[in-house]
Structure formats: C-alpha cells, structure tokens
Amino acid sequence: MSADAAIQVKGLEKSYKNLTVLRGVDFDVARGSIFALLGSNGAGKTTIVRILSTLLKADAGTASVNGFDVAAQAANVRESISLTGQFAAVDEVLSGRENLVLVARLRHLKDAGKVADGLLDRFSLTDAAGRKVAEYSGGMRRRLDIAMSLIGNPPLIFLDEPTTGLDPQARIEVWQAIRELAHNGTTVLLTTQYLDEAEQLADRIAILHEGRIIVNGTLAELKQLLPPAEIEYVEKQPSLEDVFLAIVGDDGKDTTPAMTTTRTRKDQP
Ligand SMILES: Nc1ncnc2c1ncn2[C@@H]1O[C@H](COP(=O)(O)OP(=O)(O)O)[C@@H](O)[C@H]1O
Numbered sequence: 001m002s003a004d005a006a007i008q009v010k011g012l013e014k015s016y017k018n019l020t021v022l023r024g025v026d027f028d029v030a031r032g033s034i035f036a037l038l039g040s041n042g043a044g045k046t047t048i049v050r051i052l053s054t055l056l057k058a059d060a061g062t063a064s065v066n067g068f069d070v071a072a073q074a075a076n077v078r079e080s081i082s083l084t085g086q087f088a089a090v091d092e093v094l095s096g097r098e099n100l101v102l103v104a105r106l107r108h109l110k111d112a113g114k115v116a117d118g119l120l121d122r123f124s125l126t127d128a129a130g131r132k133v134a135e136y137s138g139g140m141r142r143r144l145d146i147a148m149s150l151i152g153n154p155p156l157i158f159l160d161e162p163t164t165g166l167d168p169q170a171r172i173e174v175w176q177a178i179r180e181l182a183h184n185g186t187t188v189l190l191t192t193q194y195l196d197e198a199e200q201l202a203d204r205i206a207i208l209h210e211g212r213i214i215v216n217g218t219l220a221e222l223k224q225l226l227p228p229a230e231i232e233y234v235e236k237q238p239s240l241e242d243v244f245l246a247i248v249g250d251d252g253k254d255t256t257p258a259m260t261t262t263r264t265r266k267d268q269p
C-alpha cells in the first residue's frame with residue numbers, strides 16, 4: 001500500500017508447535033496514527049507485536065516497520081521503535097525520576113536529567129518525581145513505563161495491552177498519555193481486549209480473530225457494518241463505570257467532568 005505506512009504486514013503466519021496462531025495477517029498502519037489491534041485473550045496480539053518488534057520470527061509473510069524489513073533489517077527496526085509490554089518494567093526501588101535518568105544514561109543521552117524532567121512534565125508526574133515507584137498507583141506506574149519507552153524519541157511505539165488490570169481512573173490517565181503521544185506525531189500500535197479502549201483512542205481498529213484480521217477500518221466504518229439502528233425509547237441508565245467515576249471523581253488532569261465524557265460517548269448512535 002502507501003509508501004508512507006509506518007507498518008506494513010502481509011500474509012503473516014505463526015504457529016507454536018501444532019498450535020496455529022496467525023493464519024495470514026495483513027494490515028498497514030499510517031504514520032502518526034493510532035492503530036488498535038483488538039482481539040480476545042489468546043487471539044495472537046502479543047505474537048504480532050513480538051514479530052513486529054523483532055523478538056520473534058514469523059513462519060511466513062513479510063512485515064516492515066519504519067521502512068525496514070523485520071527479518072532482514074532487525075537492528076534498524078529495533079533502533080526505530082519502542083515496546084511497552086503488558087507488565088510495567090519499572091524499577092520499584094528507584095524514584096520515577098531516577099528510573100528515567102537511568103534509561104536516558106543507558107541510551108547515552110547527553111542531558112539525562114533534562115530529558116527526565118521533560119518526560120515527567122509531559123506525563124504529569126512532576127509532583128511524584130522524587131517518590132519511590134513502589135508507592136505509585138497503577139496508572140502512574142504505567143505512565144512512567146510509557147515515558148521510559150519514549151526516551152530517545154522513537155517514531156513508533158508498541159503498547160501491548162496498556163491498560164489491562166488498571167482501574168477506571170488509571171485507564172483514563174493512560175488514555176490521556178496515549179493521546180498525547182499521537183498528538184506529538186508518534187505512531188502508536190496498541191493491542192487491547194477492550195472495545196471501549198479502541199473506540200476512545202484509535203484512528204483505525206482491526207479485529208484479530210481466529211488467526212486473521214476480520215475487519216479493519218475507522219470506528220465510523222465499523223459501525224456501518226451493523227444493521228441500521230432501530231429507534232427505541234428507553235430511560236438511559238448510567239453504567240457502573242459512570243457511577244464509579246461520578247462518586248470517586250476523575251483524578252486525572254482532564255478538565256472535562258467524567259460524567260460528561262462517558263455519557264456523550266454512550267449517547268451517540
Ligand atoms: N511461546 C509460546 N509457546 C507456545 N504457545 C504460545 C507461546 N506464546 C503464545 N502462545 C499461545 O499462542 C496463542 C496466542 O498468544 P498471544 O499472542 O499471547 O495472544 P494475545 O496476546 O492475543 O492474548 C495463545 O493460545 C498462547 O497460549
């Protein structure tokens with residue numbers, strides 16, 4: 001497809017012994033966009049991320065990332081991406097700032113402290129910068145993890161289930177961090193099991209099912225696949241998430257009240 005694609009995947013196949021996971025996966029991700037790979041547990045999302053980040057070899061098919069072939073130019077691919085796995089890879093004993101400085105030094109950046117402070121600010125962690133990560137909430141930890149993976153300014157980031165296991169408030173905080181990434185021009189490929197996460201964040205959504213991408217489109221395109229809506233008059237009940245957020249409050253930096261955010265989305269056809 002387009003030469004401007006940040007990721008191009010064609011006919012990707014992968015089996016683990018006699019378990020066939022990918023049966024011919026095709027998709028492209030446009031530069032600077034957020035692409036959500038949606039699939040249930042065990043669908044093969046992490047397998048795709050591992051192949052694209054050169055941690056695993058495909059059995060068949062081709063994939064390129066930032067113009068580099070994942071099989072033939074693995075080193076180039078690795079230099080141009082960052083990967084945040086399902087489990088936060090931060091050091092608990094260190095403070096948030098120390099974690100960032102450590103990674104910046106490992107990457108031989110000149111002004112590690114300045115890089116760390118910039119990222120702390122960008123992910124609203126400045127107030128917590130000096131505290132041990134062990135004391136961080138799940139959302140803060142995941143935000144720090146994403147911040148760490150951005151050191152060195154990779155043009156593309158893989159986020160494998162960035163909000164799995166987080167409570168609703170923390171999910172909203174991480175969503176804001178992800179939106180911020182795309183806003184700064186980073187291409188984001190995220191995997192998720194949550195429909196609402198894809199709906200909230202993604203420019204395009206691809207659904208992985210039984211080893212293939214069964215649909216791929218914008219949210220509006222995906223909605224058109226449904227039969228036309230019938231108009232029914234029912235009293236709208238808040239979801240449990242609405243109730244939770246209304247009581248506990250959206251502690252993130254968002255100025256929009258949580259009730260409005262969730263409701264507007266659900267009220268749309
Ligand atoms: N190293 C491995 N060896 C054998 N089976 C694996 C391995 N990694 C993943 N699998 C299996 O492959 C399937 C897809 O796994 P995965 O890509 O992790 O799915 P997802 O990330 O969508 O949950 C699952 O059934 C999983 O158990």
Ligand SMILES: [Mg+2]
Binds near residue numbers: 045047086160161
């Ligand atoms: Mg996974």
